[in-house]
Amino acid sequence: MNRSATQASASAVPELRQVEDFLVQEANLLDDRKFEEWMALFDDKGYYWAPARPDQQSPLTEVSLFYDDRELMALRISRLRHERIHAQIPHARTVHLVVNPRIQDFDPQTGHLSVHSKFLITEYRPSVPEGLQRVFAGQYLHTLRKSGDSFKIVLKKVTLVNCDATFESLALYF
Amino acid sequence: MEIVKVNVESSAFEELVREDRVHLSVYEDPAIFKLEMENIFGRAWIYVGHESEVPNRGDFVTTQIGLQPVIVSRHRDGKVYVLHNRCGHRAAIVCNEERGNTGSSFRCGYHGWTFRTNGELLAAPLKNGYPELYDLRSKEFGLVPVRVESYRGFLFANLSASLEEDFDLAIHLGPMKMCIDALCDRAPEGEIEVLGGVQKYMIHANWKTQLENLNDLYHPPYSHESTLRESGKQFARRPGDQQGPQISESDERKSKWDRLGIWAFDHGHSYCGSIQEESDDGESRSSAVVERHKAALLAKHPPERVAEILKERYHNAIFYPNLCIQLMSHHIRVLRPLGVDRTEIRVYPVRLKGAPEEMYHDIVRYLNITHSPASLIQTDDLEMFRRIQEGSHSRGAQWVVFGRGFGQEVPDAGGFKGSGTSEISMRNQYRAWVDYMARGASS
DSSP: OOHHHHHHHHHSOOOHHHHHHHHHHHHHHHHTTOHHHHHHTEEEEEEEEEESSTTOOOTTTSOEEEEEOHHHHHHHHHHHTOTTOGGGSSOOEEEEEEEEEEEEEEETTTTEEEEEEEEEEEEEEOOSSOOEEEEEEEEEEEEEEEETTEEEEEEEEEEETTTTSOBSOOOSOO | OOOOOOOOOHHHHHHHEETTEEETHHHHOHHHHHHHHHHTTTTSOEEEEEGGGSOSTTEEEEEEETTEEEEEEEOTTSOEEEEESSOTTTOOOSOOSSEEEOTTEEEOTTTOOEEETTSOEEEOTTGGGSOTTOOTTSGGGSOOEEEEEEETTEEEEETTSOSSSOOOHHHHHGGGHHHHHHHHHTSTTSOEEOOSOOEEEEESSOHHHHHHHHTOOSSHHHHTGGGBOTTSBBOOOSTTBSSOOBOOOSOSSSOGGGGSEEEEOGGGOEEEOOSSOOOTTSOSBOOHHHHHHHHHHHTTSOHHHHHHHHSOOOSEEEETTTEEEETTTTEEEEEEEEETTEEEEEEEEOEETTSOHHHHHHHHHHHHHHHSTTOTTHHHHHHHHHHHHHHTTOOSSOEEEOOTTTTOOEEETTEEEEETTSOHHHHHHHHHHHHHHHHHHHO
16 A cells, blocks of 8 residues: 555544444453453553543542553553462453444544443352352443554543442453 | 440450450451441541541531441531531431532431531421420531541541540540651641542451451462562552562561561551661662652751651551551541441542642552552452451351460550561450440440
């Protein structure tokens, strides 16, 4: 592809179908526990943010459930692989459903787009004397950057419908 | 006020708690839990919040003292009042939000009774329906106030203290006063602010398991093994640190934790020494932000004083029965018992007024890593507390033994000092437990 053709494709609004495929692929990596591959979807300067309040403006002046850069993601994931992560022995299983995706904004200059979607996650962790099943629901906001014929995640913001609730252990990414 | 008491003799508590062990029923017997709420949370000075959470008149936060709902309210006279969150009419809670501003009054949703922000009944609709023998001006028809005292903005309330009697909280805090001072003095302006949101996590366990964990330096290498690098060091927990604390060592017989002390005091309080070792060359911690913080302190104090302020004088300080201050990461942790096997923990980041704003951002971000319900450290603790609760139903052995370092503590700093991996803080907590519980049973 010559230079002008590349520029043309970078500035074209992505198809919703293509974006949706990407979101589903991302969620499947979490369900399949392919955490390293999941992390590789993020831009080197990308963030994963789960606020602790529905209208929280900043991850810097208020605490969050998660606010991970790539370094922290790597640390968290290496812990998820550790043989003595007690909170995940045995580990939880999840099913992510991603629905209602909408492309909200697209900036042809930067190739950045914002995608809103909703999610429903069922998590089950076997335990003694009984397992624990939980349901998480909320909104995703993905800020994506076009990268070749796919995307890189610049920001994945996860706002749980009950993000200001009191939680038991949350070991896995939403 | 009449309090209906379960008929338990004071000697029963002494049978449940021996010098070096406690009976498992203290973790799982609902009758004991109920008495703890009356005799400990109903009698001790309980941390209810920080004044900076309610800066303006009409500001409020709701919390609990034991199981009793209260409102921390800033009245128009500038004072902070702690009020029972219970309508003087039919007992509905009048405030159903965690925090906010109520203007000049609270209003009960049931029959429209309104109350001033100091608790006084402002108006009851259709007042003429009450015969003369009911004096609606009497305190019991308002939001009944609770005695509250403040030390450097830390608000402690006491359900059984009289509202009028003289009381000096600083004297009551004794050696623990230093722990509040050490935190507040880190702020160049000498004041802290608690407005950075809250981490809330739920423990499926008795409240005492969390309290017993905070000065337990025996557990980190095992509970938190998954946070360690091959060197046995943890990830850095403060900006400017080149690496985190050394959690585990190759020496199997002697723990480095034993070089740290645990100091235990009357009324169940204790603190442990800093877990982050400072290197001799002083190079262990440096960054532009750390230097700017130091410069801001130097603008207010002489260098010797600044060196003293920046020293890690303790790690976790436990104010029995419901507050913990962690100095290294600048946060406040509050314990709220909800039931015999359910406890909510709230953790608040502290802003040091006058310190660089980036330093506060770092405090907030590190708190996510260490104390969010999704944190790398807390999650494994929660799991262990839950496992204790399950295990407490076993009667394979009836006692939990806190025997580490038993009999080896020495008098120090106005209390007793034990080695880092000793269980002195738990033994000390149960001495206070028996005092509170037996005092209630015999009164």
